[in-house]
Amino acid sequence: MSAATVYYLSGLAILFGINLIAIWGLDLHFGLAGINSFAFIIFQAIGAYVTAVLSLAAPQAGSFESYILGTSWPWPVALLCGALAGAVLAVPVGLIAVRRLRGDYQAMAMLVLALIANSLIGAETGWFNGPSGVEGIPAPFGNLNVSLYSYHWVFLALTAVCCLVAWWIARGISRAPLGRALRAVRDSDSAVAALGRDPNTLRMTALLAGGFLGGLSGGLLVEYVSAWSPASWLYGETFLFFTAVIVGGRGNLAGAALGTLIVPIGIVEVTRQLPQFGYPGEFDSFQWIAIGALLLAFLWFRPNGLIPERRRIFRPPSERPGGLLASRPRIRRAQSP
Amino acid sequence: MSIILFGAYSAALLAIGAVGFTMQFGVTNVLNLAYGGILTTSIFVEYYVTGHSTNLWLAMLVGAAAGAVVSFIVGFVIVGAFLRRGAGGFSIAMVTIGLGLMIQFTLEAIQGPFIYAYTSSNTTTAISISGVRLSSEQITAIGVAVAVMVVIHIVLRMTKLGLWMRATADDASLTRSCGVSPARTRAFAWLVSGAMCGICGVFLGIGVGTFSSTTGGDFFITAAAAAVIGGVGKPYGAMIGALMVGIVSQGSAAIISPAYAAISAWVILVAVLMLRPQGIFSEFASERELVA
Numbered sequence: 214m215s216a217a218t219v220y221y222l223s224g225l226a227i228l229f230g231i232n233l234i235a236i237w238g239l240d241l242h243f244g245l246a247g248i249n250s251f252a253f254i255i256f257q258a259i260g261a262y263v264t265a266v267l268s269l270a271a272p273q274a275g276s277f278e279s280y281i282l283g284t285s286w287p288w289p290v291a292l293l294c295g296a297l298a299g300a301v302l303a304v305p306v307g308l309i310a311v312r313r314l315r316g317d318y319q320a321m322a323m324l325v326l327a328l329i330a331n332s333l334i335g336a337e338t339g340w341f342n343g344p345s346g347v348e349g350i351p352a353p354f355g356n357l358n359v360s361l362y363s364y365h366w367v368f369l370a371l372t373a374v375c376c377l378v379a380w381w382i383a384r385g386i387s388r389a390p391l392g393r394a395l396r397a398v399r400d401s402d403s404a405v406a407a408l409g410r411d412p413n414t415l416r417m418t419a420l421l422a423g424g425f426l427g428g429l430s431g432g433l434l435v436e437y438v439s440a441w442s443p444a445s446w447l448y449g450e451t452f453l454f455f456t457a458v459i460v461g462g463r464g465n466l467a468g469a470a471l472g473t474l475i476v477p478i479g480i481v482e483v484t485r486q487l488p489q490f491g492y493p494g495e496f497d498s499f500q501w502i503a504i505g506a507l508l509l510a511f512l513w514f515r516p517n518g519l520i521p522e523r524r525r526i527f528r529p530p531s532e533r534p535g536g537l538l539a540s541r542p543r544i545r546r547a548q549s550p
Numbered sequence: 551m552s553i554i555l556f557g558a559y560s561a562a563l564l565a566i567g568a569v570g571f572t573m574q575f576g577v578t579n580v581l582n583l584a585y586g587g588i589l590t591t592s593i594f595v596e597y598y599v600t601g602h603s604t605n606l607w608l609a610m611l612v613g614a615a616a617g618a619v620v621s622f623i624v625g626f627v628i629v630g631a632f633l634r635r636g637a638g639g640f641s642i643a644m645v646t647i648g649l650g651l652m653i654q655f656t657l658e659a660i661q662g663p664f665i666y667a668y669t670s671s672n673t674t675t676a677i678s679i680s681g682v683r684l685s686s687e688q689i690t691a692i693g694v695a696v697a698v699m700v701v702i703h704i705v706l707r708m709t710k711l712g713l714w715m716r717a718t719a720d721d722a723s724l725t726r727s728c729g730v731s732p733a734r735t736r737a738f739a740w741l742v743s744g745a746m747c748g749i750c751g752v753f754l755g756i757g758v759g760t761f762s763s764t765t766g767g768d769f770f771i772t773a774a775a776a777a778v779i780g781g782v783g784k785p786y787g788a789m790i791g792a793l794m795v796g797i798v799s800q801g802s803a804a805i806i807s808p809a810y811a812a813i814s815a816w817v818i819l820v821a822v823l824m825l826r827p828q829g830i831f832s833e834f835a836s837e838r839e840l841v842a
Contacts, residue, residue, distance in 0.1 A: 249640060309824055317581040320643050321774065322823045324583075328771055329816045336809035452647055459644070491659075498659035505652035512632065512641050512648075 216362060223365040225482060230372035231434045232457075232477040234379040236469045238299075238426030239454045241383060244463035244522075245392060246419035247399030248311055251323035251451055255306070255330045256299040256427025257434070258446040262334075264288075264295030264432035265347045265441055280342045288353040292432040299428020303420040311416050327448045335443040346442020353436055368437060375433055379426050383466055386422055395419050396464070396525070449501070453477055456508045462518025471519055480504055553801045559688045561796025562695030563753055567773035568780070568788040569702060570746030574625065576719035576783025577739035580633075583646040584624050585747060585774075587653030589766030592617040592748035593755040594657055597666060606690060606756075613752035614745040621744020624649050626737050650767070658763040667760045691753040698749065699789055706785065711738055719783050772799065772812055775819035781829025791829075794818075 214222075235257055242250035268291040271283035286294075310322040335344045354367050386392050394415050397405045402412040435441045453476060461472025480503055489496050511518065571585050595616035600609045624646070632645050706712035714735045717725040726732050754769055755761045776795045780787025795815045803811035822829065 249643070309820060314823060314827060316639050317643060318823055318827050320640070321581065321778070322820055325771060325775075325816045325819050325823075329813055329820065332809065332813050332816075336807065336813065449651060452651060455644065456648075492662050494663050495659055498655040501655040502652050502659065505648040505655075508648045509628075509645060512637060512645060513635065516637070516641060 220362050220365055223369050225478060227365070227369050227372050227437060228482055229473060229478050230369075230376045231430050231437065232454075233376055233470055233473045234426050234433065235430035236454050236457050236473045236477075237379050237383040237466060238423040238430065239451075240458055240463060240466070240469045241386060241419050241423035241426065243455070244458060244465070244469070245387060245399065246395045246416050248416060248420060249316070249320040249323060250420075250423070251320050251448070251455075252306060252310070252327040252330075253423075253427060253454060254446045254448060254451040255327050256302060256424045257431035257450075258330070258334075258441075259302050260295035260299045260428025260431030261435035261441045261445075262295075262341045262347070262431075263298040263428070264291045265350045265435050266341065267291035267294055268351055268436075269347060269349065278342050278345075278347070279339050280347055281340055285351075288351065288436060292353075292429070292436065295432030295435075296425050296429035299431065300421045300425040302428075303417070303424030306424070307417045307420045311420060312413050324448060327451065331443050331447065341441075344443055346440060346445070348440035348442075350435055350439045350441075352439065372433060372437075375429060379429065380466065382422060382426065386419070387466065391415070391418065393525075453481070453504060456504055456511075459508060459516075459518055460511050462520035462522060464522035465520060468518050468520035468522070476504065476507070480507070553804055554797065555684060557797035557800040558793075559684065559692055559757070559796070560800055561793045562692040563750055563757065563769075564773050564776045564796055565695050565789050565792035566698055566746050566753070567750040567769065568776035568792050569699070569785045570743040570750065571770075571773055572777035572780065572783055572788040573702075573715070573746075573785050574621075574739045574743035575777070576785075577715050578625065578736050579722075580625065580629055581639075581643055581646065582625060582629075582743075583643060584650035584653060585743075586767035586770030587650040587657075588617055588620045588624065588744055588747050589751045589754070589770060590657055590761070590763055591620050591653055591766075592744075592751040593761050593765065594661065594666075596748070596752050597755065597761075606687070606752075609752050609756075610694070610749050613748035615748065617746070617748025617751065618741045618744040620653070621740050621747060622737065624653075625740035625743075630736070654763050654767060661763060663762065665760045665762045687753070687756050691757060694749065694753070698746065702746075702785060705742075711735070715739055768812060771819070772815045775815045775822075778819055778827075779822050779829060784829065787829055 235253075238256065239250060239253050242248045242253065266280050266282040267284050267286045268288055269280070269283060270285035272278040272280060306323075306326060310319055310326060314322050334341055337343065341347055352364075352368075353371055354364075357364065357367060359367065386395070394405065394410055395418075397410075398412045398415050405412050405415070431441075457472035457476040458469055459472070460475055461470065462468025481500060484500060485496075487496075567585075567589070571582065574580070574582060592613045596609050596613040599612045628649065629642060629645060632642060637645065704712075706716060714725065714730045715738065717728070717730065718732060718735045718739075722732060725735075750773070751766065754765065758765070772795060773792075776791035777788045778791070779794060780789065780791030795818065798818060799811040799815045802814035806814075
């Protein structure tokens with residue numbers, strides 16, 4: 214392989230990792246806890262903005278830029294703060310859209326929250342430099358004296374470490390008793406309430422953890438692409454993530470990873486290698502149409518995705534194989550569509 | 551005064567859009583997030599068919615027909631097929647968002663991300679009401695909105711179809727057991743909703759003067775705000791909701807900055823969803839539904 218191909222593939226791997234963290238976060242919201250998180254992109258956006266302004270230093274005198282904070286903290290601290298900002302943002306989002314609203318109303322509230330956040334940040338030029346956004350975010354390990362090619366490997370390693378952290382969080386929650394409780398909330402929150410757990414507390418926990426992953430992904434993304442503006446996080450991006458979760462299979466980490474490989478990487482990034490045509494952006498329109506068609510096809514033919522969630526069978530200790538009551542009918546949890 | 555007059559004008563647009571949206575939601579129980587895409591489609595179709603003529607009535611007719619056709623295909627044909635296959639509420643919301651984005655980007659692929667402008671407004675005559683100048687198109691929009699509301703009222707109250715639609719919105723299974731075809735009622739709801747969407751689109755296109763493939767999506771959320779404030783599925787509530795949203799958004803545009811016209815409407819929407827998801831006027835509206 215030529216050096217350029219390797220460079221391109223390592224770039225794809227970085228983008229895959231960054232998207233994967235976000236999609237695992239969304240899967241915690243939607244796949245595990247059943248929250249219609251149509252505002253997911255704002256978690257990624259706040260992570261990106263906070264990481265950016267914490268590492269950018271104050272705007273230079275006489276420049277037309279204006280943004281809050283403007284410290285030049287080292288990048289790991291900024292990245293961590295970005296991820297924490299995503300988690301903190303989950304509190305107001307949860308209070309507004311998760312505590313009382315369900316179904317269509319929740320979806321609508323989330324959608325509108327994402328629109329409000331985007332327009333507000335575009336309108337208030339003093340917060341994050343309005344519609345033009347922030348740019349020139351210093352790269353992690355920027356003082357390493359290496360070539361552009363080798364630097365990609367450095368960033369890929371950083372992405373891999375972040376993915377590992379995300380995997381540890383998402384898998385930990387999914388396998389813990391908390392994960393079981395969250396699946397129960399998704400399938401029947403009144404049953405959970407009847408068993409003495411508070412469904413809203415459980416949902417808020419999932420929202421916080423997913424928000425943290427969203428923020429982490431945003432911080433990492435802004436350190437990779439070094440610019441962020443309201444045009445980077447329109448609500449269509451959330452739809453892209455949702456398509457990835459549905460195509461791959463909700464409620465399991467492997468499904469989300471496969472969905473990430475197919476939708477944001479396969480359809481959005483790889484096809485950019487095809488010859489472009491028409492006016493600038495015409496190609497993107499066709500990509501969006503293809504994504505919409507793929508989503509409809511999956512909802513029609515394979516609503517549980519390529520890797521459906523494993524059917525979980527609950528057996529009390531006394532009913533385990535070899536136990537006293539092994540021949541009793543098992544209690545099965547219905548597969549949710 | 552200017553806030554009230556311009557508020558009334560934007561309320562007129564919102565009312566047509568919001569009543570169409572809320573009627574369909576009430577009857578079919580489908581949250582149609584493709585409504586914005588239908589709105590934009592009818593603006594473009596109308597622009598191409600009659601864009602260079604100044605006949606507003608012809609434009610309305612073409613817009614309404616385009617909206618009704620697209621709405622029927624999206625709602626009755628495609629969403630209906632998914633419903634028959636047993637898709638749940640969330641899948642349906644995803645289907646309508648997906649269709650909305652596909653419509654938007656199909657338009658963009660055909661038209662480009664350009665901003666289109668009506669050229670026929672050179673005949674505009676301005677009318678001055680206590681110092682505030684409204685164009686004749688704006689006055690017509692208010693008049694048409696009032697007329698459409700009256701027609702909707704008559705259809706809902708005095709025709710069989712209106713009775714069926716109200717009954718289906720109230721209790722679909724009971725209505726079916728009374729021998730009313732639910733499919734026909736739903737089809738009619740999608741058609742009426744699309745036609746109102748188309749009329750709204752024509753006035754939106756002419757009123758703003760410029761439009762692009764994203765025009766409908768932005769306006770739709772504001773219209774949805776009006777519908778939710780009035781209580782989803784309640785046409786009369788949506789009319790009052792539209793008036794409130796229109797005045798508040800024009801007021802905040804004048805007082806804070808134009809960017810806040812939409813933001814304030816959306817904030818009201820979120821606040822209403824949080825505090826009173828059944829809508830501010832729900833008792834009022836449902837009482838009227840019961841009396842009739």
